Amino acid sequence: MIEFRGVTKRFxxxxxxxxxxxLVAEQGRITVFVGPSxxxxxxxxxxxxxxxxxxxxxxxxxxxxxxxxxxADLRRGIGYVxxxxxxxxxxxxxxxxATVPVLLGRGRREGRSRAMELMExxxxxxxxxxxxxxxxxxxxxxxxxxxxxxxxxxPVLLMDEPFSAVDPVVRENLQDELLRxxxxxxxxxxxxxxxxxxxIKLGDKVAVFRVGGTLAQYDEPGVLLSRPVDExxxxxxxxxxxxxxxxxxxxxxxxxxxxxxxxxxDPVPEQGxxxxxxxxxxxxxxxxxxxxxxxxxxxxxxxxxGGSLYPVGSGSLRGALDAALSSPSGRGVAVDADGRVxxxxxxxxxxxxxxxxxxHDPAA
Amino acid sequence: MDWVFRNxxxxxxxxxxxxVFSLVxxxxxxxxxxxxxxxxxxxxxxxxxxxxxxxxxxxxxxxxLFVFLPPIIGTRILDPLxxxxxxxxxVLALLVRTVADALDAVPETVVNSATAMGFRPGWRFLxxxxxxxxxxxxxxxxxxxxxxxxxxxxxxxxxFGGLGKMFTEGFQREIPQQTISGIxxxxxxxxxxxxxxxxxxxxxxxxxxxxxxxxxxxxxx
Ligand SMILES: Nc1ncnc2c1ncn2[C@@H]1O[C@H](COP(=O)(O)OP(=O)(O)OP(=O)(O)O)[C@@H](O)[C@H]1O
Ligand SMILES: [Mg+2]
Numbered sequence: 001m002i003e004f005r006g007v008t009k010r011f012x013x014x015x016x017x018x019x020x021x022x023l024v025a026e027q028g029r030i031t032v033f034v035g036p037s038x039x040x041x042x043x044x045x046x047x048x049x050x051x052x053x054x055x056x057x058x059x060x061x062x063x064x065x066x067x068x069x070x071x072a073d074l075r076r077g078i079g080y081v082x083x084x085x086x087x088x089x090x091x092x093x094x095x096x097x098a099t100v101p102v103l104l105g106r107g108r109r110e111g112r113s114r115a116m117e118l119m120e121x122x123x124x125x126x127x128x129x130x131x132x133x134x135x136x137x138x139x140x141x142x143x144x145x146x147x148x149x150x151x152x153x154x155p156v157l158l159m160d161e162p163f164s165a166v167d168p169v170v171r172e173n174l175q176d177e178l179l180r181x182x183x184x185x186x187x188x189x190x191x192x193x194x195x196x197x198x199x200i201k202l203g204d205k206v207a208v209f210r211v212g213g214t215l216a217q218y219d220e221p222g223v224l225l226s227r228p229v230d231e232x233x234x235x236x237x238x239x240x241x242x243x244x245x246x247x248x249x250x251x252x253x254x255x256x257x258x259x260x261x262x263x264x265x266d267p268v269p270e271q272g273x274x275x276x277x278x279x280x281x282x283x284x285x286x287x288x289x290x291x292x293x294x295x296x297x298x299x300x301x302x303x304x305x306g307g308s309l310y311p312v313g314s315g316s317l318r319g320a321l322d323a324a325l326s327s328p329s330g331r332g333v334a335v336d337a338d339g340r341v342x343x344x345x346x347x348x349x350x351x352x353x354x355x356x357x358x359x360h361d362p363a364a
Numbered sequence: 365m366d367w368v369f370r371n372x373x374x375x376x377x378x379x380x381x382x383x384v385f386s387l388v389x390x391x392x393x394x395x396x397x398x399x400x401x402x403x404x405x406x407x408x409x410x411x412x413x414x415x416x417x418x419x420x421x422x423x424x425x426x427x428x429l430f431v432f433l434p435p436i437i438g439t440r441i442l443d444p445l446x447x448x449x450x451x452x453x454x455v456l457a458l459l460v461r462t463v464a465d466a467l468d469a470v471p472e473t474v475v476n477s478a479t480a481m482g483f484r485p486g487w488r489f490l491x492x493x494x495x496x497x498x499x500x501x502x503x504x505x506x507x508x509x510x511x512x513x514x515x516x517x518x519x520x521x522x523x524f525g526g527l528g529k530m531f532t533e534g535f536q537r538e539i540p541q542q543t544i545s546g547i548x549x550x551x552x553x554x555x556x557x558x559x560x561x562x563x564x565x566x567x568x569x570x571x572x573x574x575x576x577x578x579x580x581x582x583x584x585x
Contacts (some may be wrong), residue, residue, distance in 0.1 A: 051480055077481035086477030090495045090571045100481055148481075345504040 001027045002048055002156065002188060007057035017043040018213035019306075021043050021057070021081050034208030035200040035216070035236070039089070039161070041192045043213070045158050048190065049078045058284040061156060076100055079149030079157040079187075083165050085141040093119070093144055094129040100152040104139040107213060110150070118147040123177060123268040129306045139170035146178070150185070160192045175201055196238055200225065204239075222248030226358075246318035246350075249357040254320055256312060256334050256343035262287060266298050273329030276303050283309065312342045317357055319331050321350045367541035368549075373531075381548060384525035385447045385519065386512040392448070393455025400456070401463025404491060416462055422457040426450065426515050430522060446520045447526075449474060454515065455508045462504030468495035475534070499572045502565040506558050513554045527553070 002025040009018040018040040025031035031042040046052040046058055049073045064228045066074060087096050097118055098111030106114075119126055122143045133141055142162060149157055156220070163171045175198065182189065194200050199206045200221040208216045210232060217229045225245035228234040234241075262274040263280075269289035276284045276298060285303035297301075307326025310319055312334050323332025324347040331344040368375050404414035428448040434441050437449060470493050520528025530546025533539075546566045566573065 027436075049480055051476070072482045072484045074482075075480055078480075080477065080480040082473065082477060085475050088474060088478070088492060088496075090492075090569070092571075103482055105488075120516045134571075146494075157454075 001025065001060075001062060002031075002190065003058075003060045004044070005058040007044075007047065007054045007059050009040070009052060010055045018054075021213065021215060023207055023215060023218060025188060025190050026284055027188050029204040030182060030189045030191055030202050031204045032195060032199040032203035033190065034193045034203075034206055035196060035211060039209040039211045039272070040053070040213030041194075041209055042073045042160055043207075045160050045192055048156070048158055049075045049080060051075075066151070076104055076152060077156065079152075079154045081142075081149045081157070081159045081162040083144035084162045085133070085162075087141055087144055087148070089234070090132050092130050092132060093124070093136070095262070096133065096144055097147045097151050099148055100154075104152055106247060114151060115147070118247055119149070121181065121246065122147045139166045139174065142166060142174060146181075155188060157187045157189045157191065162191075164193070171198075173266055181191055195245075196236060200244065201264075208236060220248075237345045243318065243321075246321060246354075247316045249261075249317040249354070250308075250360065251315045251317045251350070251353065251357070252313070252321045253356050253360075254317075254345055254353045256345060257349070259331065259333065259341060259344035263343060263345055264298055264300065265328070267296060268298055273331070275329075275333055275341060275344075276307070277341060283335065283341055286302060287326050290330075304328050307335060309330075309339075310345055312321060316349055316353065320345050321347060324350065367437065367539070368394045368545050373544075375545070375549070378527050378529055379553070381444075381514055382513070382528075382550070382553060385444065385524070385526050385555065386516045386553075388457050389448055389451035389479075390505070390509050390512050392452040393508060394501075396452075397459035398494070400460045401467060404460065404464040405467050411464060415464065415492060415551050418457040418460045421453055426454065426518050427522070429453070430519055430524075439468050442523050443522060445517065447524050449514055451512050455467045455512055456512070458508050459501070463501055466504075467493055469500065470496045471523035483518065495569075498569050499565065502561060502568075502580065509557050509561060510554045513557060517550060553568055 004021045004023045004115075007021040008016065008017060010016050010092075021040075021044060023031075031309065032126055033044060035041055043292050044050055047054050048061060048066065050066050059072070060080070088099070091099075094112050097115035098108065101114055102108055102110035116126060116129060119129060122354055124140060124143050124147065127236065128136065128140070133144065142165075145162065146159075149159075163174045169252065179202065190204055191199075193202075199314065201222050205218065206221050207218045210216045211228075217233045218225075219222060222245060224233070224237060227239045227246065228237055260269070260272060260274045261277050262269055262283070263277055263279070271290040273286050273288055276287050278284055284300075285306045287298055287304065308319070308326070310321050310323035310332050313335075320332065323334070324330065324345055325332075327333065331337045333348050334342045334345055336342045370417070379491050384505070398438070401494060404411045430446055431441075434443065435439060437445075438444050439449075454522050475493060478488045483492065508570045516524075517528030517531065520526050527546050527550050530542050530549070534541070534543030534546060
């Protein structure tokens with residue numbers, strides 16, 4: 001747990017980067033700091049590992065005042081990942097990752113074997129172990145940065161715009177893996193970004209900062225989308241927040257409807273859209289019976305690609321709505337945990353379920 | 365070449381002297397330049413002070429230094445120590461700037477991330493900053509070593525040992541082979557030492573080679 005109590009940072013030139021910050025980053029959760037450039041996100045994070053010292057106020061990490069004791073000891077217990085990864089260019093990947101274990105005196109051998117384990121954990125091919133950082137792509141370097149921060153198994157992880165320098169596809173990938181990792185590791189993570197979508201995707205709680213280093217709103221992402229406290233947050237959260245907010249509402253109450261289906265090789269149906277299934281009842285796409293394509297039986301060439309699939313029981317209203325809207329037939333395909341067809345949903349069902357979902361969700 | 369073989373005893377002795385006179389100062393200069401270069405980078409004042417003093421020392425004519433040093437450090441006029449001290453000062457003056465620049469060029473993100481991982485300053489300097497400065501320092505070291513090898517010949521003019529003695533004696537005794545052999549041997553020594561340093565650098569910094577090839581590959585595209 002990380003506690004800011006009235007923390008202020010005034011730089012020698014008079015700039016107040018952080019002003020009277022009160023905030024608790026909860027144990028085992030991802031807390032995201034988001035806000036426009038210069039609003040004090042980096043300064044706040046760097047006060048946690050004492051790279052910057054607060055001017056006033058109190059800052060505790062797991063109950064311990066950061067200003068008490070030796071800064072190097074404090075930092076060895078806090079993983080830190082930055083935008084350019086900050087890897088040591090003169091050390092191999094495996095030695096980069098083993099840095100903190102070696103600093104802690106655990107020996108090079110043990111450090112390296114731990115590093116090899118971690119390469120696997122973060123999805124790096126072990127054959128890269130002996131390479132140098134400049135022989136890796138930006139996304140791979142970022143993975144090394146994460147592995148290095150995790151090497152000594154610190155309870156706290158600070159990440160300052162770790163994924164901003166990689167392309168959108170790689171970034172999304174890294175975000176997904178961070179969430180997967182976190183579900184296994186349960187670290188207390190403070191994650192800085194200026195991308196509100198990233199904040200909403202990753203954060204268990206999101207702190208929106210204003211320029212001047214004050215906290216505008218600190219809430220769960222669903223609340224941020226549905227109830228921004230003021231115009232600044234509203235504008236910052238951006239367009240489509242109503243739609244994006246559906247992502248935080250459970251879709252359990254949506255009724256699953258009928259879905260006309262047809263198998264490959266079956267006769268082409270007389271009329272209407274039918275979902276085409278494979279032998280395992282998994283959806284392949286759609287065929288429009290009224291449009292009467294080529295042959296008398298359904299062949300692979302006749303299949304129109306389907307939209308996104310809606311997983312029953314583990315989806316959100318946003319996922320359900322998207323499944324309906326992206327389907328050529330107007331009905332979304334609902335699938336069970338094994339990917340087999342369970343039925344269909346319509347956009348109307350989603351809208352009908354909305355008031356109920358809002359009532360049941362304490363966040364909204 | 366004949367002359368060299370006939371006088372191999374003398375040639376070996378002079379070459380040995382030359383190596384000691386030129387390379388011991390390089391070693392001393394390097395050992396002093398590293399902490400001074402580090403100190404110079406601590407503050408702006410320290411930097412300008414160190415670099416100005418170094419710049420001044422570097423412009424002193426070597427001959428003058430050989431002559432004026434004895435009264436200052438209390439040695440006799442032809443004491444070999446004079447050469448060693450004078451050249452150490454030169455090498456130091458040259459390398460202090462190189463070391464300061466090399467350390468200054470280490471990316472701040474790397475230094476910061478080392479600090480954030482819990483390196484204490486001394487250990488960070490030895491294991492991160494200094495190793496990363498090696499390629500630049502080595503380039504300076506090669507210049508220093510070659511200069512030092514050629515400067516030792518100046519010392520020979522006023523009577524110190526080393527291969528330069530072969531020039532002066534060759535002139536005085538009108539044995540052109542001796543003069544020419546001396547010149548060739550000095551050049552050879554410079555080339556060999558330079559090559560060895562280059563090799564040492566390559567071995568010490570395998571990471572820099574991959575960076576270099578990547579840089580050139582990037583340029584070719
Ligand atoms: N060492 C410093 N001296 C003076 N002012 C500083 C210093 N470091 C940061 N600042 C100022 O403090 C404010 C907050 O900076 P900070 O780096 O924390 O912003 P940020 O939210 O991380 O911004 P960005 O999204 O651009 O990274 C800025 O106005 C910045 O100019
Ligand atoms: Mg920042």
